[in-house]
Amino acid sequence: MEKESLQNKMADPIDRVDGRAKVTGAAHYAAEYKMPGLTYGVLVTSTIAKGRVTSIDSKDAERSPGVLLILSHLNRPEVPGWTQNAAAQEDSRVAGKEFHVFEDDSIHFNHQPVALVIADTLERATEGARLVKVSYREERHETNPSSALSTAIKPKREKDYLRGNLDEYVAAPIKLDAQYHTPVQVHNPMEMHAATVVWEGSDRITVYNKTQAVKIAQQDIMKAFKLKEENVVIHSPFVGGAFGSSSRVWPQEMAAILGAKKLGRPLTVMARRDQGF
Numbered sequence: 001m002e003k004e005s006l007q008n009k010m011a012d013p014i015d016r017v018d019g020r021a022k023v024t025g026a027a028h029y030a031a032e033y034k035m036p037g038l039t040y041g042v043l044v045t046s047t048i049a050k051g052r053v054t055s056i057d058s059k060d061a062e063r064s065p066g067v068l069l070i071l072s073h074l075n076r077p078e079v080p081g082w083t084q085n086a087a088a089q090e091d092s093r094v095a096g097k098e099f100h101v102f103e104d105d106s107i108h109f110n111h112q113p114v115a116l117v118i119a120d121t122l123e124r125a126t127e128g129a130r131l132v133k134v135s136y137r138e139e140r141h142e143t144n145p146s147s148a149l150s151t152a153i154k155p156k157r158e159k160d161y162l163r164g165n166l167d168e169y170v171a172a173p174i175k176l177d178a179q180y181h182t183p184v185q186v187h188n189p190m191e192m193h194a195a196t197v198v199w200e201g202s203d204r205i206t207v208y209n210k211t212q213a214v215k216i217a218q219q220d221i222m223k224a225f226k227l228k229e230e231n232v233v234i235h236s237p238f239v240g241g242a243f244g245s246s247s248r249v250w251p252q253e254m255a256a257i258l259g260a261k262k263l264g265r266p267l268t269v270m271a272r273r274d275q276g277f
Helices: 002-011 019-024 059-063 122-131 145-151 166-171 214-225 251-263
Strands: 039-045 051-057 067-072 113-119 133-138 194-199 205-209 232-235 267-270
Touching: 039 122, 039 251, 051 067, 051 113, 059 067, 059 122, 067 122, 067 251, 113 122, 113 251, 194 251, 205 214, 205 251, 214 232, 251 267
Parallel strands: 039 267, 205 232
Antiparallel strands: 039 113, 051 133, 067 113, 194 205, 194 267
């Protein structure tokens, strides 16, 4: 009887605590917060995979109706945590140096944000971004790992890459030798990466963010801008899917933080679907 009762109980539907808010549209996601003076940012992204920005022609965009600011490496606010020595920038979660949006003129990947156009409406920001003309000095890039084995580096956690016993394999009387290749997997959740940011003065910030790890987001912002814990407030009551892609502060969100600080007004930035790659 106890087993039958348990099976019946397991078959009963279970209400999600956030289910009603999500299906009725009451849930607010990162790009859906409204407040007085809110502005909208649209990213301009690189059209090359590696090289340097040689010029940014923003004259037409600046004259476009509603455009308030065009942010790039040329005029971004200072980020104290980025100007420290290399050792202080080490991040145990990733190998190498963390990418800093608008840090300099270097291009590290295709679709890298190179400018942010901020306007009083999303449509005007989108038109302003279309008018920005960026010139580059392109460098040779390599995207095939098999062709770059000669310049490979040791993984940060080498033990994670050890598989099996190579000596036993070499000595085995029968060997099966094959290579298997799988395509790149990209996180494509329904909710695009986004943030709505409000600075209160120079030392207090509130971020309505898409994040699976509010404490990590808080710590990253604290580290970058040298802020006290109580002065960095993160709101992320709902996450529209992520699959791990919202476990840190991404360039789109940091662009919103920098743009809101430079402009002195609340700002929303949301990546386009293609920029999610």
